[in-house]
Amino acid sequence: MIDNPYLPHLGHLTAVEPLGTGIKLFKVQFDDPAVARQFVYEPGQFGFLSAFGVGEAPFGITSVAGIDQTVDFAVAKVGTVTHALHEMNPGDVVGVRGPMGNCFPMPEIKGKNVIVLGGGIGGAPLRPVITSILNDRDNYGNLSILWAARNPSLLVFTDEYDVWRQAPRTQLHLTVDEGNASWSGHVGLITQLLQKVAPSPDNATVIICGPPIMIHFAIIELQKMDFTSEQIITTLEAKMKCGIGKCGRCNMGEKYVCLHGPVFRHSEIKDFLESFV
Ligand code: FES
Incomplete structure (x- = not known):
């Protein structure tokens, strides 16, 4: 497990799926099982997804921890990093920093x-x-x-x-x-x-x-x-x-x-x- 928050966790893409015109879903599996266990997140949090050699950018996490087996990001092709990500295929190596930020108050909205x-x-x-x-x-x-x-x-x-x-x-x-x-x-x-x-x-x-x-x-x-x-x-x-x-x-x-x-x-x-x- 990496303690330095500026260093991304290594993972690979298990799937790259079209979500819409110029939009793809990237499913990431961490290479280190300990990272996968400790990467616990809530709805609303985000992470940085890296295309090595190009850069990183923040995206909201679209998967649900404990239900989905991968950490998923929906990415629209709008800039340098996202163009590089859109060129990637399943099996390619990416980096992920996170989870970051706060989350939606799911316990508070129960019953509503x-x-x-x-x-x-x-x-x-x-x-x-x-x-x-x-x-x-x-x-x-x-x-x-x-x-x-x-x-x-x-x-x-x-x-x-x-x-x-x-x-x-x-x-x-x-x-x-x-x-x-x-x-x-x-x-x-x-x-x-x-x-x-x-x-x-x-x-x-x-x-x-x-x-x-x-x-x-x-x-x-x-x-x-x-x-x-x-x-x-x-x-x-x-x-x-x-x-x-x-x-x-x-x-x-x-x-x-x-x-x-x-x-x-x-x-x-x-x-x-x-x-x-
Ligand atoms: S991105 Fe650096 S302070 Fe928020």
């Missing part, structure tokens, strides 16, 4: 109705929230999943939608900003879908992940529906280097996204969020 809003690849950290709830279904209330993307080819985790739909007390609502010839579902922004679904704030918690602009406008809609800032939980993205609160790269006011986040209650970040959008 949960509404999750996911936008594009930014919604990937919600997959472990959904899986955790479905694997412990009796301990949570109603689950409403509002899932959005710019177009149908960018909807992620599509092969899990039937499982989500068929789970007890669970509804999946999809929307895309722009449809195509084969799309017969809802077309429009996630805020419009939110108005249509109109979830009740009674005994409810909302978890939102996606681009900051989506989070900002979704929260405005939720507040019109009488959700309080305490009921709204979100994640923030930031430029990161160290991931452990040392470099100051991810600061947001007095907080560091890597250390105090990436999960925040809306009441903690509303001033920042308004100036950011």
Whole structure:
């Protein structure tokens, strides 16, 4: 086990799967079984994935510890590191630093109705929230999943939608900003879908992940529906280097996204969020 937090744990890719246009799922198995045992994480935490010789970048972990045998990351091809990762194949060696950051308050939301809003690849950290709830279904209330993307080819985790739909007390609502010839579902922004679904704030918690602009406008809609800032939980993205609160790269006011986040209650970040959008 490596104690230096700047050194990645070595692993290899057991699978590289397409998730959407320009988006792939990378499944990592650690080479050292002791690392695999000690790499314990919760929904919402993130890790740095390295393409050796190119660099590393932070990604939300999309698997569930103790259920999935690998540590999984959903990666959109948007920069140098992600381009290098997208060239990789099963069997290739990668590095992982983490787990880092805080997590969604899963014990606190037990017994509550949960509404999750996911936008594009930014919604990937919600997959472990959904899986955790479905694997412990009796301990949570109603689950409403509002899932959005710019177009149908960018909807992620599509092969899990039937499982989500068929789970007890669970509804999946999809929307895309722009449809195509084969799309017969809802077309429009996630805020419009939110108005249509109109979830009740009674005994409810909302978890939102996606681009900051989506989070900002979704929260405005939720507040019109009488959700309080305490009921709204979100994640923030930031430029990161160290991931452990040392470099100051991810600061947001007095907080560091890597250390105090990436999960925040809306009441903690509303001033920042308004100036950011
Ligand atoms: S990434 Fe260095 S302080 Fe957060």
